[in-house]
Amino acid sequence: EAAVTQSPRNKVAVTGGKVTLSCNQTNNHNNMYWYRQDTGHGLRLIHYSYGAGSTEKGDIPDGYKASRPSQENFSLILELATPSQTSVYFCASGGRDWGIYAEQFFGPGTRLTVL
Amino acid sequence: GDQVEQSPSALSLHEGTGSALRCNFTTTMRAVQWFRKNSRGSLINLFYLASGTKENGRLKSAFDSKERYSTLHIRDAQLEDSGTYFCAAVSGSWQLIFGSGTQLTVMP
Numbered sequence: 001e002a003a004v005t006q007s008p009r010n011k012v013a014v015t016g017g018k019v020t021l022s023c024n025q026t027n028n029h030n031n032m033y034w035y036r037q038d039t040g041h042g043l044r045l046i047h048y049s050y051g052a053g054s055t056e057k058g059d060i061p062d063g064y065k066a067s068r069p070s071q072e073n074f075s076l077i078l079e080l081a082t083p084s085q086t087s088v089y090f091c092a093s094g095g096r097d098w099g100i101y102a103e104q105f106f107g108p109g110t111r112l113t114v115l
Numbered sequence: 116g117d118q119v120e121q122s123p124s125a126l127s128l129h130e131g132t133g134s135a136l137r138c139n140f141t142t143t144m145r146a147v148q149w150f151r152k153n154s155r156g157s158l159i160n161l162f163y164l165a166s167g168t169k170e171n172g173r174l175k176s177a178f179d180s181k182e183r184y185s186t187l188h189i190r191d192a193q194l195e196d197s198g199t200y201f202c203a204a205v206s207g208s209w210q211l212i213f214g215s216g217t218q219l220t221v222m223p
Contacts, residue, residue, distance in 0.1 A: 033211075035213075040124075040215065040216075041215055041216075042119070042121075042201055042203070042212075042213025042214050042215045042216060043201070043203070043211075043213045044213070045210060045211070048210075058210075088156065090158065095209060095210075095211070096209035101145065101146060101165075101205060101209065103148055103160060103163035104148065104203075104211055105160060106150070106157070106158040106160075108155070108156065108157045109156045109157065109158075111156070
């Protein structure tokens with residue numbers, strides 16, 4: 001049974017529209033992450049969270065917000081979507097927690113197209 | 116900032132042969148993860164290493180933090196091994212820094 005799930009799997013949005021990507025994990029990890037992956041590049045960190053109510057900026061946070069309402073759920077919000085945000089978005093859980101590093105596990109990805 | 120240089124960017128193998136992928140790090144990293152992105156776009160965890168080597172079936176990985184590199188060896192390649200392989204290093208600040216990926220094509 002998949003431990004990190006994402007919805008939707010595919011999304012087409014219009015420029016200037018609001019987009020919310022959702023992620024759910026059943027790994028009981030405190031840390032969760034949002035990345036984007038563009039063709040020919042590795043994944044880049046957008047936002048992450050240490051636990052419910054926490055959000056932190058990653059390497060490329062501009063144009064994105066995040067929300068962590070519970071241990072299990074982490075959302076990525078594009079308030080005003082732009083074509084440059086067309087990408088594949090991955091959610092992950094894991095990482096360093098209580099001094100121990102646990103490998104990160106990834107969801108299946110969301111393909112977002114902004115027209 | 117910290118960087119991960121992955122090579123080669125693309126690799127073609129015939130079934131039954133093998134090769135190695137490599138990631139070099141610009142600074143000392145704490146650990147490394149290797150992933151394969153399958154045909155459905157999902158990232159599959161292959162290895163996590165904080166040191167030394169690990170082997171799983173036809174795959175073997177090594178990580179040397181002092182020499183700043185990691186390798187992934189594939190032997191007896193099969194068609195289902197095709198996909199994009201990523202290494203990701205755990206930085207000093209405990210974040211994952213990804214390489215740009217290796218597109219592996221296994222041919223009959």
